[in-house]
Amino acid sequence: MIHPPPFSPTFLVPFLFLSTLIGGTTFFWTSQAQAIPAFSRKYQVTCTVCHTRVPRLNRTGERFLENGYQLPGTEDGGSTSKRKLGDVTLDEVTHYLGVRLRGTPLRTFHSDTHHAGNSKNQTEFTFPEIFSLFAAGTATNNVGFFVELESNMEESATAVERGFVTFNNLGKHDLAHLRVGRFDPSAFSSYATLRQHFEVIPEDTVDNGSFLPPTINRISLTPAAFSAKFSGLYDRRGNAILPTATSLFHAASEIGIDLHGRPFGNWFFYQVGVLNGANEPFGDSNKAKDWYVHTRIDLAQSNYFSANISGFGYFGRHNAKVQNMTDVNWNRYGLSANFRYHMIDLYGAFAIDRITNLPDALKASFDRTATGLTVEANVLATDRFLIGLRYDHLDAGGDRTLRTSHSLIALMAKFYWRSNIAFFLRDDVNLRDAQGGRNPERNFRNAFVIGADLAF
Amino acid sequence: MRLSLEPIWPFNRPPRNPGALAVALSLTLTAFPAFSADVSPIERTPSAQTGKALYEQACAFCHGIGGQGDGPDAFYLGPYSAPRPRDLTSGEYKFRSTPSGSLPTDDDLLRTLTVGIPGYMPSFQSLSDMDRRHLVAYLKTLSPAFQEGKAQSLPLPPGPIPATPESIQQGRALYVALDCMTCHSEQVNSPEGLLTQGKLKDRRGLTLHPRDLTNLTSYKNGHSPSDIARTILTGLDGSPMASYLEALEPHPEQVWHLVNYILSLSSP
Numbered sequence: 191m192i193h194p195p196p197f198s199p200t201f202l203v204p205f206l207f208l209s210t211l212i213g214g215t216t217f218f219w220t221s222q223a224q225a226i227p228a229f230s231r232k233y234q235v236t237c238t239v240c241h242t243r244v245p246r247l248n249r250t251g252e253r254f255l256e257n258g259y260q261l262p263g264t265e266d267g268g269s270t271s272k273r274k275l276g277d278v279t280l281d282e283v284t285h286y287l288g289v290r291l292r293g294t295p296l297r298t299f300h301s302d303t304h305h306a307g308n309s310k311n312q313t314e315f316t317f318p319e320i321f322s323l324f325a326a327g328t329a330t331n332n333v334g335f336f337v338e339l340e341s342n343m344e345e346s347a348t349a350v351e352r353g354f355v356t357f358n359n360l361g362k363h364d365l366a367h368l369r370v371g372r373f374d375p376s377a378f379s380s381y382a383t384l385r386q387h388f389e390v391i392p393e394d395t396v397d398n399g400s401f402l403p404p405t406i407n408r409i410s411l412t413p414a415a416f417s418a419k420f421s422g423l424y425d426r427r428g429n430a431i432l433p434t435a436t437s438l439f440h441a442a443s444e445i446g447i448d449l450h451g452r453p454f455g456n457w458f459f460y461q462v463g464v465l466n467g468a469n470e471p472f473g474d475s476n477k478a479k480d481w482y483v484h485t486r487i488d489l490a491q492s493n494y495f496s497a498n499i500s501g502f503g504y505f506g507r508h509n510a511k512v513q514n515m516t517d518v519n520w521n522r523y524g525l526s527a528n529f530r531y532h533m534i535d536l537y538g539a540f541a542i543d544r545i546t547n548l549p550d551a552l553k554a555s556f557d558r559t560a561t562g563l564t565v566e567a568n569v570l571a572t573d574r575f576l577i578g579l580r581y582d583h584l585d586a587g588g589d590r591t592l593r594t595s596h597s598l599i600a601l602m603a604k605f606y607w608r609s610n611i612a613f614f615l616r617d618d619v620n621l622r623d624a625q626g627g628r629n630p631e632r633n634f635r636n637a638f639v640i641g642a643d644l645a646f
Numbered sequence: 647m648r649l650s651l652e653p654i655w656p657f658n659r660p661p662r663n664p665g666a667l668a669v670a671l672s673l674t675l676t677a678f679p680a681f682s683a684d685v686s687p688i689e690r691t692p693s694a695q696t697g698k699a700l701y702e703q704a705c706a707f708c709h710g711i712g713g714q715g716d717g718p719d720a721f722y723l724g725p726y727s728a729p730r731p732r733d734l735t736s737g738e739y740k741f742r743s744t745p746s747g748s749l750p751t752d753d754d755l756l757r758t759l760t761v762g763i764p765g766y767m768p769s770f771q772s773l774s775d776m777d778r779r780h781l782v783a784y785l786k787t788l789s790p791a792f793q794e795g796k797a798q799s800l801p802l803p804p805g806p807i808p809a810t811p812e813s814i815q816q817g818r819a820l821y822v823a824l825d826c827m828t829c830h831s832e833q834v835n836s837p838e839g840l841l842t843q844g845k846l847k848d849r850r851g852l853t854l855h856p857r858d859l860t861n862l863t864s865y866k867n868g869h870s871p872s873d874i875a876r877t878i879l880t881g882l883d884g885s886p887m888a889s890y891l892e893a894l895e896p897h898p899e900q901v902w903h904l905v906n907y908i909l910s911l912s913s914p
């Protein structure tokens with residue numbers, strides 16, 4: 191007897207994604223005269239009520255986030271746009287489901303492979319590579335949720351990028367909010383990792399095995415302040431942590447618990463959190479935990495002006511390893527700030543990373559301190575046209591034979607066809623001289639990309 | 647030296663939910679205190695003081711701490727085209743039941759807060775009725791105009807009337823006679839409409855697009871027959887959308903024909 195082949199789950203996942211993508215986009219596209227993502231649909235307002243321009247948040251958006259997806263000053267989670275049916279509260283699917291597709295279909299890289307003068311150009315055409323499905327909103331008053339399923343075609347991985355529950359306004363309005371799950375610790379900072387106009391452009395590397403430095407053909411373009419900064423660091427499984435990987439307080443997501451609030455009104459914000467923090471993609475082999483504190487002062491609330499400055503400390507415990515497989519503690523301290531005036535949005539971060547607990551044998555060959563500075567300016571030239579400029583300076587640490595500092599400058603022009611659909615051109619340039627040999631930070635000379643960011 | 651918590655405790659409103667402190671940090675789902683719990687009997691009269699504290703948390707990012715419509719988010723909401731958040735110190739309001747040029751009634755302000763402004767300002771229905779009244783009390787302290795007198799709602803002529811083909815026909819004739827299509831061009835395909843495209847400005851001098859009358863849910867001032875009649879009779883002050891009260895004299899009840907015609911534009 192012949193059995194029909196079982197429906198394999200490996201088949202199912204891409205299939206489900208594809209059908210959601212196609213179904214979802216056409217659905218949102220046709221059901222909205224002007225396509226707007228979930229929260230926009232829920233509150234019937236445009237994206238710019240919460241974003242300066244997507245994906246960066248304005249103050250209303252920041253406070254909406256702090257408040258667990260409830261309008262600032264309210265606890266509207268239980269009621270807004272929901273219908274009561276006996277004991278059940280119903281919410282329209284389109285009010286909490288959203289999709290986002292982004293990527294850089296065209297990339298051209300220019301590098302000097304061996305010596306200055308021996309240059310290489312590389313052009314890639316890809317499909318938009320990152321597709322995310324979001325479900326976010328409120329379950330009831332003061333209980334929010336956020337799940338982001340991301341399929342990254344480049345990393346050929348589909349995973350829950352973030353997934354957490356929030357409990358808000360504990361004790362008193364804005365006194366304390368709790369996040370539990372897998373979240374981005376820097377979400378509330380003046381310069382949040384996941385709210386960048388300059389998206390991360392991924393690296394090109396070849397893995398050489400456990401506790402061996404990988405071959406980096408091309409570095410990834412991430413803000414220097416957020417990145418790992420050290421060469422010769424490994425996660426607890428022995429996978430290399432690239433110097434440009436976003437990490438610690440600036441990780442895209444970590445598992446943990448986080449408490450934040452504004453007990454004294456609008457001007458003062460606090461945040462404390464405990465994370466698994468082992469820099470592992472999954473699992474929790476580290477029984478010690480990392481923790482962080484972050485405070486932020488917000489100033490000015492009129493004249494189209496606002497400013498804030500924040501300071502944080504991130505304290506790692508056994509959160510990384512060095513090449514002889516011993517655990518080290520990897521910490522980060524830093525400042526970030528943001529000034530906004532009319533069409534100008536200026537922000538930046540400076541971070542000092544320090545490794546403690548380094549084995550004596552490595553002390554001579556391993557630089558335990560590294561710093562990163564990132565400054566960005568955005569100017570909204572017309573209703574739809576944004577210009578961005580970013581400067582990065584990495585003073586690298588770690589293995590003295592591998593580490594290389596770099597200074598990059600990036601320029602971008604972004605056009606918003608709708609407030610949720612943007613196309614951009616971007617050029618990243620290395621400001622330092624090219625150097626020969628294994629020096630990916632310096633070999634990289636220039637990158638030009640054309641990309642798109644669509645949210646429905 | 648005396649230490650006091652007073653100066654750094656900016657919540658000058660009374661704790662609206664004292665019971666909440668008792669259940670502080672209790673993590674059971676049912677124990678979450680409602681922010682705007684039932685109003686205690688003492689709070690029956692709206693207090694501008696309480697309204698101010700609410701305003702600072704819920705409105706100031708857009709309208710600015712002083713109410714001038716210049717909050718930190720105001721520019722990005724309407725960078726080079728309207729609308730920007732209203733300058734609440736100006737005393738000029740769009741969504742009124744009162745004649746053009748006068749102040750809104752408390753109920754008008756309450757309606758704006760309750761239903762929001764589609765596209766630009768969310769509804770604050772989740773705040774308790776009393777909280778919204780506190781806010782209205784505070785809004786009225788922002789402009790001196792409110793001290794000078796109370797505005798009266800304009801009574802709507804009796805209606806609405808049934809949307810018969812004759813009524814819609816009459817409405818269309820009025821629409822043409824009153825030159826509505828000079829601005830709302832799409833509906834009558836008149837070439838004149840195109841002349842005003844992109845040229846209409848609001849009080850701040852920012853470009854303001856006339857409403858696409860076929861898209862009912864985008865109406866800022868409501869889209870029930872009475873809402874539309876109110877818009878036409880009272881106008882949206884500070885925008886090019888004028889009041890047609892005088893133009894419709896001596897038969898203001900004709901406004902219902904116009905309403906029927908406008909509503910017919912969006913029915914399939």
